Amino acid sequence: MASSEELKLLIEECKAQKAGAQRQMYARFSGQLFATALRHTNSREDAEDVLQDSFVKIFKHIKSYRQDFSFEGWMRRIVVNTAITHYRKHLKHQHHQDIAEIPATPRDLENQSDPEFTADELELAIAQLPLGYRTVFCMYVIEGYKHHEIAEQLSIDVNTSKSQLSRARKYLQRVLATLSARAQSTTSNASGNAGFAS
Amino acid sequence: MKENDFDxxxxxxxxxxxxxxxxxxxxxxxxxxxDGLFAQPFPAWKRWGMAGGAALLLATGAALMRNSGEEAASAYDGLDASETMELREVLEVSDAAPSNLPVTENEVTLEEAAMPTPEIVEAPEVATSEAAPNVVREAPVAATASEEPALTQGRPNIEAVAVEEVQIGRPSPTSDAASTSTEPPAVTAPVVVPAASGAQPGAEKSEEEAVPADPKPRLTLPLTLPSGGGQH
Structure with a gap:
């Protein structure tokens, strides 16, 4: 990660429309921003389009960037807003679409409040969310949006944003718990078989 | 319940x-x-091309301005430098001295025949064919009256030329010889002054006779342009 001074210099050169600085900026932040685009789109192709459009906006409006705000956070917001702009109609429909019946939590996992899960498992669980709930959850939890900002971006009510966030969170917790339980069960079965065999 | 909510x-x-x-x-x-995501550097050939185009535009604009200035200064076409200078002198003199010389009907007739502008003293056909008619139009009518005296003065003036032009073949009796020899370089009619006096003496004589003699030398706008060179 570049130091703050190096990043400031890079930003200033991008403001001067220097192609070399722009290439360097893309190489440094495209991975992070592409991950953000993937969370807010339904396919890799859509995410690539969103990433491309986002960088166009970044280079175009970088002169308006203020140093008192996180540059990564500023770019990430551009990506999210670009994804929302591209799929606004679809997001509206998704907001009204209710999350599918959440599978009943297995008895042995009811008291498990802090399931262990990895980043890959979390991404897998998030991908199973409907796009509307997924967008609200990612904007609030990962991108750092406030509920009134989410409501303004998605053209929904603040209470709707809160309720969708809550439901998305519960869904993910239970999915992750199930995944964790399955993983533990697999591990215990493997060790048991090994012991039985011995 | 509250604890659960807190939890x-x-x-x-x-x-x-x-x-x-x-x-x-x-x-x-x-x-x-x-493609096209990053800023494209300006290629060198484009830079040179734009610089050359800008230089060409500047040169063209300067040339146009120069030409327009020259055209405004010289209203005569086809004049050489000396003729232009003489003509300008005539113009300046004519502007300074209001033309109040009488113009004979004959002169007017000749003028009108030669040039549509009534102010024109005369515009001999011979001269106008070579000289710029525009210049002649601006010539004061009264130039002919003082042509004879002007001729004798040996000064390059419009009057001499104008008289020569109008009074084709009618050189001044007193200065006939002088006019031919000391005649100022045709201020007005480059063709007429040297040629009219020699080529068409008869016509000049007849026109001179029609014009009343005016002892006072007066400058008039040349009807024709001097042929070039001349005595100053």
Whole structure:
């Protein structure tokens, strides 16, 4: 990660429309921003389009960037807003679409409040969310949006944003718990078989 | 219930924090940048081309301004430098001295026949064919009256030329010889002055006789342009 001074210099050169600085900026932040685009789109192709459009906006409006705000956070917001702009109609429909019946939590996992899960498992669980709930959850939890900002971006009510966030969170917790339980069960079965065999 | 709500809130907060920590800094291999995403540097040949185009525009504009200035200064076409200078002198003199010389009807007739402008003293056909008619139009009518005296003065003036032009073949009796020899370089009629006096003496004589003699030398606008060179 570049130091703050190096990043400031890079930003200033991008403001001067220097192609070399722009290439360097893309190489440094495209991975992070592409991950953000993937969370807010339904396919890799859509995410690539969103990433491309986002960088166009970044280079175009970088002169308006203020140093008192996180540059990564500023770019990430551009990506999210670009994804929302591209799929606004679809997001509206998704907001009204209710999350599918959440599978009943297995008895042995009811008291498990802090399931262990990895980043890959979390991404897998998030991908199973409907796009509307997924967008609200990612904007609030990962991108750092406030509920009134989410409501303004998605053209929904603040209470709707809160309720969708809550439901998305519960869904993910239970999915992750199930995944964790399955993983533990697999591990215990493997060790048991090994012991039985011995 | 409150404890449960607190627990749930704390659980939710912990869950959110853990999700943020796992995914906020996560990176995924991004596709290569698309064409036209980055600023294109200005190629050298374009820079030189633009510079050359700008220089060409400036040169063209300066040339146009120069030409327009020259055209405004010289209203005579086809004049050489000396004729232009003489003509300008005539113009200046004519502007300074209001033309109040009488114009005979004959002269007017000749003038009108030669040039449509009534102010024109005369515009001999011979001269006008070579000289710029525009210049002649501006010539004061009264130039002919003082042509004879002007001729004898040996000064390059419009009157001499104008008289020569109008009074074709009618040189001044007193200065006939002088006019031919000391006649100022045809200020007005380059063709007429040297040629009219020699080529058409008869016509000049007849016109001179029609014009009343005016002892006072007066400058008039030349009807024709001097042939070039002349005595100053």
């Amino acid at each position: 749930m809130t704390q659980t939710d907060a912990d869950f959110d924090a853990r999700c943020h920590a796992l995914l906020a800094e996560k990176e995924v291999a991004a596709p290569p940048p698309g």
